[in-house]
Amino acid sequence: MSLEQVADDITDEARARADEIRAEAEERAAEIISEADVDAEEINDSRAAEVDRQIEQQREQALSSAKLEAKQQRLEARRDVLGDVYDAIEDALIALPDDKREELTRSLLDAAAEEFDDGADVSVYGRADDEQLITSILSEYDGFSYGGPRECLGGVVVESETSRVRVNNTFDSILDSVWDEHLKELSAHLFEQ
Incomplete structure (x- = not known):
């Protein structure tokens, strides 16, 4: 090889x-x-x-x-x-019409008056536009006098210095109470789905 x-x-x-x-x-x-x-x-x-x-x-x-x-x-x-x-x-x-306003104001004042002793000096406050209405109603109550205007929709605030009692029966307070109590029902009615 x-x-x-x-x-x-x-x-x-x-x-x-x-x-x-x-x-x-x-x-x-x-x-x-x-x-x-x-x-x-x-x-x-x-x-x-x-x-x-x-x-x-x-x-x-x-x-x-x-x-x-x-x-x-x-x-x-x-x-x-x-x-x-x-x-x-x-x-x-x-x-509210005058007659309805008077009816409601009387009712609210009557309910508030039950909280005070007879003969107590009681001051009643209300809406400035209702002064004449309130004073005319107060002529029927002994010891009750108009105390002056309060910022409200109507109704009365009644108080006595001697018994230290104060009752707020204004349309506002009642509306707020009813509103709070029935808000859920109102909402359900308004916003039914």
């Missing part, structure tokens, strides 16, 4: 070994690329799931916030309506 043939055999062997190494390297590269593709897919899926979760969370927060805002607006609108109803009642009480 000649030197040339030995060199050719070594070269062939080296080429075969190189081809084998290249094939192994390509196979390993394909495995690495395949693993990288799987990792990339997993990362992509994970990120997509995270983005979907964040989008859903933000959507739920926005929806919750919108519901809360709508509820607050409904409550505010209801408060406004109830305020308008209350104001309308106050206006109706101020505009």
